[in-house]
Amino acid sequence: MNGHADPLASLDPRLRWRAAGTADLDDWAALIARTAAVERPVWFERRADLEQVLESRKNPAAANTIIGFDAQGAARAYARITKNPDGEKAIGYGCVDPEWQGRGIGTGLLGWMEARTRQRFAEDAVAGAAARLRLHLEQQHTHQAALFGDAGYRIVRYYNEMHRPLADGFPEAVLAAGLELVGFGPELHEPVRLAHNEAFRDHWGSEPRDEEAWGFVVNDPLARPDLSAVVVDQASGRVAGYQLASHDAVSARLRGYKEGYTDLLGVRREFRGRGVAQALLADAMRRFAAAGMDKASLDVDSENPTGALALYTKMGYVAVNSSMAWDKEL
Known part of the structure; x- marks a missing residue:
């Protein structure tokens, strides 16, 4: 693990966690759609977008995605990061099923993304680059803003x-x-x-x-x-x-x-x-x-x-x- 903490350590044990694969596409897309139906973002990933995620060579899904499944096999939370090999930041994505929010799972996903980001920077060995994780959030999602703020993130840019x-x-x-x-x-x-x-x-x-x-x-x-x-x-x-x-x-x-x-x-x-x-x-x-x-x-x-x-x-x-x-x- 390149001397860094295991990213899996922060994840909630009430869910079974594994990297995303082709067999998970429908469940993965359904999780995002359920979350979007409640949170109503301007845009959210669909199955075809997730297929592209699985095709990436720079960010192989086996190491850069994680999905949590409940005891019945339904996807309840996911996270992923992307990073250019010589880039100065990683970008994180993720969501938690609305029925499972408020249980600390989002905090665990942030921990996974941060640990994986540290690993990526160590693997890529970019000279002089400090490990940095960037997350994007729409203004109306105040509950996520509170989560990010409590976790030590700060707003660095606004978009219209x-x-x-x-x-x-x-x-x-x-x-x-x-x-x-x-x-x-x-x-x-x-x-x-x-x-x-x-x-x-x-x-x-x-x-x-x-x-x-x-x-x-x-x-x-x-x-x-x-x-x-x-x-x-x-x-x-x-x-x-x-x-x-x-x-x-x-x-x-x-x-x-x-x-x-x-x-x-x-x-x-x-x-x-x-x-x-x-x-x-x-x-x-x-x-x-x-x-x-x-x-x-x-x-x-x-x-x-x-x-x-x-x-x-x-x-x-x-x-x-x-x-x-x-x-x-x-």
């Missing part, structure tokens, strides 16, 4: 979920000369990955995405390449910017409206100030509306250094929900 009604019409946006807006297809997967890594290198908390991580983006079960677009520099053929979108039909039924969601929007530094982001967002709105969506939506770091929040507000987006990133240095 923003909506823009499509019935309000569309803003006009004109690209600078020499730039062309094109559809997003497989031939652009790698060029856009490289552009993304460049565009986000000055963003707080962002880490470069390798081929595996990018594969999870472009092959996401909710991804909608038909609602996505890329701006290309005609002279060089380089990707200047991109807008990658998704649509969640389950969320649409639960929330009562259809939204086209911009998962990623980025512009390379040398192309900023030439109308690229505005053109991509205006194009996204038109694509969303043509596909029958009611709203365009996205999330933005409230302290984004590129002035994204001001841009989105100018284009008619309004903040409707907040979430936070919580960190603990281990």
Whole structure:
């Protein structure tokens, strides 16, 4: 165990714990859905997302997931972490069945994630990096906020979920000369990955995405390449910017409206100030509306250094929900 405490030591003995496997997919997804039905998060993992988790080579499920089952074999709690081999943080995910909350199981899951994070940092041996675990939480989940605070986590960043009604019409946006807006297809997967890594290198908390991580983006079960677009520099053929979108039909039924969601929007530094982001967002709105969506939506770091929040507000987006990133240095 690399000289670190056994992660299993903190887990509640009333449940039987094991790493997630393919045979657990249905029970695992059902646990998350039961929890989401009560807690009503904006988004939650579905079976197809969990299949991707099990496919990861960087974060093999055998070592980085844990599920607790009751005596009848029902999944009642789970946790997992992900970490880039050279990354400066691990990110934790998890939930406890509402019927089993209030018994200290969540505290045990935090302990498991922290112990496993320490192991990962020891295994990866990143020079000068202190073990750090990051958790994301929506503002309305106050019971989890209390748990995180009591466990020594602190809020390090705020994010805004923003909506823009499509019935309000569309803003006009004109690209600078020499730039062309094109559809997003497989031939652009790698060029856009490289552009993304460049565009986000000055963003707080962002880490470069390798081929595996990018594969999870472009092959996401909710991804909608038909609602996505890329701006290309005609002279060089380089990707200047991109807008990658998704649509969640389950969320649409639960929330009562259809939204086209911009998962990623980025512009390379040398192309900023030439109308690229505005053109991509205006194009996204038109694509969303043509596909029958009611709203365009996205999330933005409230302290984004590129002035994204001001841009989105100018284009008619309004903040409707907040979430936070919580960190603990281990």
